[in-house]
Amino acid sequence: MPEEHPSDVKSEAGLTYKEAGVDIDAQDQALEGAKPAIRKSFTAGVLGDVGLFGGLFDPTKLGFDNAILVASADGVGTKLEVAKMAGVHRTVGRDLVQHCINDILVQGARPLFFMDYAAMGKLEPAIVSELVSGAADACAANGLALLGGETAEMPGLYKEGDFELVGFIVGAVQREHLIDGSRVRPGQVLLGLRSAGLHTNGYTLARRILFGELGLGIDDRPDELGGATVAEALLAEHRSYLELLWPLVEAGRVAAMAHITGGGIPGNLNRVLGECDARVDPGSWEPQPLFELLVRGGRLDPAEAFRAFNMGIGMILVVDEDEVAPVTESLAARGEEVLRIGSTTPGRGLVHLSA
Incomplete structure (x- = not known):
């Protein structure tokens, strides 16, 4: 067989x-x-x-x-x-x-x-x-x-x-x-547009603070969030700035833009500065309550907070001084708050957080 x-x-x-x-x-x-x-x-x-x-x-x-x-x-x-x-x-x-x-x-x-x-x-x-x-x-x-x-x-x-x-x-x-940073010069103005929250960065630290250090639950409503749940604050949608900014892009009114994601303002604005530095005044805007809760709950050093989170600014525009008024008016007509948060100076691509 x-x-x-x-x-x-x-x-x-x-x-x-x-x-x-x-x-x-x-x-x-x-x-x-x-x-x-x-x-x-x-x-x-x-x-x-x-x-x-x-x-x-x-x-x-x-x-x-x-x-x-x-x-x-x-x-x-x-x-x-x-x-x-x-x-x-x-x-x-x-x-x-x-x-x-x-x-x-x-x-x-x-x-x-x-x-x-x-x-x-x-x-x-x-x-x-x-x-x-x-x-x-x-x-x-x-x-x-x-x-x-x-x-x-x-x-x-x-x-x-x-x-x-x-x-x-x-x-x-x-x-x-094409916007490639080549038009950035000393003496230009930095205009900030607000984020909706964390957007899509900083969640590992945020979860550690909220669920670990503070012991909050996903449906809790801490006083700092003004009635919102932790879930609602954390899941606020990442804004699209496309339709808001497209008319300015087409008109050539913007010298450069920085999307503030992982690395915060220092780790993203530096990518478009070329041979300039930027001075950003953190006191020129008030971050949303979520950021204040995270800074307090995690006992975060300001430099660490600005490196981990967008701290309330989702997009930064670099514009000439004489473009500030028309750009601000254009965005305000669409209901957008425009924050003057700093300026460019001679340098080598560094971002300085100071008044």
Whole structure:
């Protein structure tokens, strides 16, 4: 009788991919749930439909003929942990898109399309649909397409309940409108625009302070927050400054812009200064109550607070002195408070926090 090879033995119930921890049906279900929101984000430049191997986009359909492409990638960090605690996921999808929009806006770029990547230990279709739909909502609101993405279920790499969310954005700027910091000169004025809160940075420290040092719960309402819950304060959406600032970008009124993210004002404004320094007066604006609570609860040194958090300023514009009035009037007409927070001086790209 011939010897039976192990590969010839048929088990009565073979192992499935789902039993190993990857549920393809759940992935399909998650995509189906997000498709309507994705299609609502499509612009004239999109070629094809949801589900192609590669997203197709024709920038000439949007009038770009002498354009430079501008690309960026980012995530929302441990804000995801707060979303998980609160059971709110759609907002972090919007956070992701709007963070990326601001990152290319500072170069003068208009966003064209966005792609997302979500990874987790166990795929929950409802959560994935909320994350992707939130991203699609923000794309539609800001005039760019959610062109594609990837959802990965990776048990063993991520624990059940853990997930990661990353975004990739591509925009375009006509060559003559590129903002690259080359117009920054000593004697220019720094104008600050308020953030909505932490935006998408500083959450590891904020969680340590609020939930560790202060022992607060996600639904608590500390007096400092004026009636808001901890969840509401921490999950305030990352602002998109695109529509607010686009008329100024097109008119060439801004010499440079800095999106204040990880590293705070010192770690982001320095990226656009070239051979200038910046003097920022921290006393020229009052941070939102959340920042005051974090500084007090963590006993933070001011320098550490300004390095970890945006401290209430989400975007800084560098403008000539004679542009201050028209820029301020333009933004005020849209209901935006404009804060004069400092100036540029001769130097080598350093940011000084002083009155």
